[in-house]
Amino acid sequence: MASDIGIAPTPMAATPDAAPAREVVLAVENFGLSLSGVSSGRNLVDGVSLSVARGETLCIVGESGCGKSITALGLMGLLPPVAQITSGTAMFEGRDLFRLTDRQRADIRGSRMAMIFQEPMTSLNPAFTIGNQIAEGIRRHRAMGKAEARSLALEMLRRVRIPAPEKRLDAYPHQLSGGMRQRAMIAMSLANDPQLLIADEPTTALDVTIQAQILALVRRLQDETGTAMILITHDLGVVAEVADQVAVMYAGRIVESGPVDAIFADPQHPYTIGLMGSVPSLGRRAGRLATIPGTVPPADRMPAGCRFAPRCPFAAPRCTAEAPPAQLVGPDHRAACWFAPLELHAGGPA
Ligand SMILES: Nc1ncnc2c1ncn2[C@@H]1O[C@H](COP(=O)(O)OP(=O)(O)OP(=O)(O)O)[C@@H](O)[C@H]1O
Ligand code: SF4
Ligand SMILES: [Mg+2]
Known part of the structure; x- marks a missing residue:
């Protein structure tokens, strides 16, 4: 069953002093997906909520096997037969993508929404x-x-x-x-x-100079057309370069999301901190790590509670018992960790 750890889509800004209103193009709420015979009763993609607005780039970042591609394929209506959507809505141009027929999805694909692959x-x-x-x-x-x-x-x-x-x-x-x-x-x-472009690792197979040219091209075209973009990558350099918003994915869940500056300046989830190469010391930073010890759980062995617990240096009994809900840790910035926001737990988790 889907848990509700997802990140609520950002409502359109309303106050006159706020940044210009976001024109939300895609709003996904509580997206759950399982693989028959593989994910053994637990959702592989679980409680995923995100939104992307016109002219904006949302980067989905996470290690290999975290569920980025299968999430994108679910949104595009290109899932393999083994996958079933178990929960959620994906509102796009006034319609819920998850409730359209195959024919209706095919009409939208390649016209209103498009995808580019690695x-x-x-x-x-x-x-x-x-x-x-x-x-x-x-x-x-x-x-x-x-x-x-x-x-x-x-x-x-x-x-x-x-x-x-x-x-x-x-x-x-x-x-x-x-x-x-x-x-x-x-x-x-x-x-x-298209109103929305989903790009799954579009530059990973290219050499560094060509990567930079392609990213510059995509940014320029986006400026010209206002297309909303979801860009999937495991490269934080690419995120820093192109993202407006970031969603960090771990084992099929969004563990942290927010504006790119907040994610880089003040990461609040131990997984994000690990990805950025810092030892997650609650309340302070120390040392650098190249990789996070351990591996992403396979689709058929999703842990109960917080899925990051087996690799998290701060895992407490509560973490394996119950999935942490997304907590607001800053303006439009959310982290799904029992100990977020970290400043409140600077002395370490109870
Ligand atoms: N058709 C499938 N059948 C069985 N398992 C699958 C299928 N597609 C994906 N999976 C499993 O789902 C999980 C998520 O895979 P996904 O391809 O979405 O990861 P990813 O985040 O895109 O990784 P990468 O960065 O390597 O592209 C993995 O455990 C993968 O083995
Ligand atoms: S909820 Fe617990 S296990 Fe999960 S990231 Fe936070 S401290 Fe680590
Ligand atoms: Mg992938």
Whole structure:
């Protein structure tokens, strides 16, 4: 059963002195998901709540196996047959994505919402030219003739700054470099002006210089279009570079969320602190750690209570008995730890 440790979506700002109102594009509440025959009665993704607004980038960060991709696939309606959504709502343009038919989801995918993956070859068809694939994606969702769709495809290749775009239009995916394929993928995903782009480790497979170029490109396009973006990464450098909001995921739950500055300046969950390479000493910082000892629990062995307890230096009996709810630890900043906010427990947990 889903526990309620999730992070409530931020309401639209209301006061005149506050930052401009967020125009929430996607609001997910209490999302739970299990894998039949695998997650043995416990949700794999559990109580996940998050929101992303127009023009904003939400980074979901966590170690390998934390459930980032399966969460994204659930939101996109691309789950493998073994996965079932067990709870929650995902409001997007006035409709709950979790209650749409497969047909309705397919209509939204590639038009109102788009996704880019780590390896563009998983989405690009090796048998068709780049131009054909972008044009097809456009024509699937818009009443547009072939010539018009082709010229829009060319325009998209220009916008993602692919060199010699006229030539690339007739190239096959294998004729492009990894960086260019990712640019082509971005062109395809943005061709129908989506409200929301979900990018799952879009630069991980690329070398560092190309990574930086692709991130700069995505940021520029986002500025131009106002597209909301969920960017999945395990790279804190990328988070620092592009995030407005951050959700830290551990073992299928959001353990901490908030504005990027607050997460970096004042991490409040022992897992976040560990990820950042600091020894979590409640109330003070000491030393540096490269990795957190232990491993993420596999999907079929999710611990009871706080899922981080087996690796947490502060685990107390209460932690393994009961999942900690998300506590407000600062403006729009929440942490799901029994000892948050840490300043209140500077002497150490009881
Ligand atoms: N189709 C599937 N069948 C069985 N288990 C799965 C399936 N997809 C994901 N899992 C399990 O769900 C958990 C979360 O996987 P997921 O791919 O979402 O992690 P991730 O955070 O994206 O990791 P990475 O950073 O390595 O991409 C893992 O334990 C994984 O083994
Ligand atoms: S609830 Fe307990 S085990 Fe979980 S992170 Fe906090 S101190 Fe650690
Ligand atoms: Mg993944």
